[in-house]
Amino acid sequence: KNEVEQSPQNLTAQEGEFITINCSYSVGISALHWLQQHPGGGIVSLFMLSSGKKKHGRLIATINIQEKHSSLHITASHPRDSAVYICAVSYNTDKLIFGTGTRLQVFP
Amino acid sequence: EAQVTQNPRYLITVTGKKLTVTCSQNMNHEYMSWYRQDPGLGLRQIYYSMNVEVTDKGDVPEGYKVSRKEKRNFPLILESPSPNQTSLYFCASSLGPSGRWAYNEQFFGPGTRLTVL
Numbered sequence: 506k507n508e509v510e511q512s513p514q515n516l517t518a519q520e521g522e523f524i525t526i527n528c529s530y531s532v533g534i535s536a537l538h539w540l541q542q543h544p545g546g547g548i549v550s551l552f553m554l555s556s557g558k559k560k561h562g563r564l565i566a567t568i569n570i571q572e573k574h575s576s577l578h579i580t581a582s583h584p585r586d587s588a589v590y591i592c593a594v595s596y597n598t599d600k601l602i603f604g605t606g607t608r609l610q611v612f613p
Numbered sequence: 614e615a616q617v618t619q620n621p622r623y624l625i626t627v628t629g630k631k632l633t634v635t636c637s638q639n640m641n642h643e644y645m646s647w648y649r650q651d652p653g654l655g656l657r658q659i660y661y662s663m664n665v666e667v668t669d670k671g672d673v674p675e676g677y678k679v680s681r682k683e684k685r686n687f688p689l690i691l692e693s694p695s696p697n698q699t700s701l702y703f704c705a706s707s708l709g710p711s712g713r714w715a716y717n718e719q720f721f722g723p724g725t726r727l728t729v730l
Contacts, residue, residue, distance in 0.1 A: 536715040548703060548721040555716065591656070595715035599663060600671060601646075605655040 636704030
C-alpha cells in the first residue's frame with residue numbers, strides 16, 4: 506500500500522480551466538514536494554512545503570498538516586502544463602516516498 | 614549550469630552482463646539518490662548517500678550496488694542484470710546533510726531507460 510495517495514490519477518481539462526491535484530499522506534511528515542514530469546521523462550521540482558502555501562506564477566501549492574493533505578492548483582491552465590504531477594513526502598527519514606502521479610492533459 | 618547528468622540515457626543489454634549507470638552532479642550536493650520508475654508503481658528509491666563513503670539501502674535495493682568515492686559521483690551498478698530490472702532510472706541530488714536535505718530542492722537527472730533481455 507502506497508503511503509502517499511494522489512487523486513485524480515488522470516485529469517483532462519480545457520485551456521484556461523482551474524486545475525486541482527490532491528495528495529494525502531498517512532502520518533506526520535517533515536517535508537512534501539511537488540514534482541513535474543514532462544512527456545519526455547525529465548523531472549523538475551516545483552515546490553517544497555512543510556507548512557502553509559507557496560505560489561510560483563500560475564502554480565499554487567498548499568498543505569494542511571492537521572488533515573495530512575496537500576493540493577497543487579494551476580490557474581488559467583495551458584497545453585504546456587500537460588505533464589505528470591508527482592507528490593513526494595519525507596517521513597523524518599532519509600528517504601522520499603512518492604505518489605504514483607496525476608497525468609494532466611490540457612487541450613486548446 | 615547546475616545539473617545532474619546520467620549516462621547512458623538508453624541501454625539495451627542481456628541477462629547477466631554487468632553494467633554501470635553513471636551519475637554526476639556539479640552543485641556540491643551532499644545527498645544523492647537512485648530511483649526506479651515503473652508503470653503504476655511510481656518512483657521507488659533504490660539506494661541513497663548522505664555524503665562521501667556513506668550509503669544506505671532504499672526500498673528496492675536487491676540486485677543493485679552503489680558507491681560514493683567522490684562527492685560529485687554516485688554510480689549505480691547492476692552486477693548481474695535480470696529482466697525485472699527493466700525500468701526507467703533516475704539519479705537525484707539535494708543540498709544538505711541528514712535531516713536537512715528533504716527541505717531543499719531535489720534535482721533530477723534526465724533518466725536512463727534500461728532494457729534487460
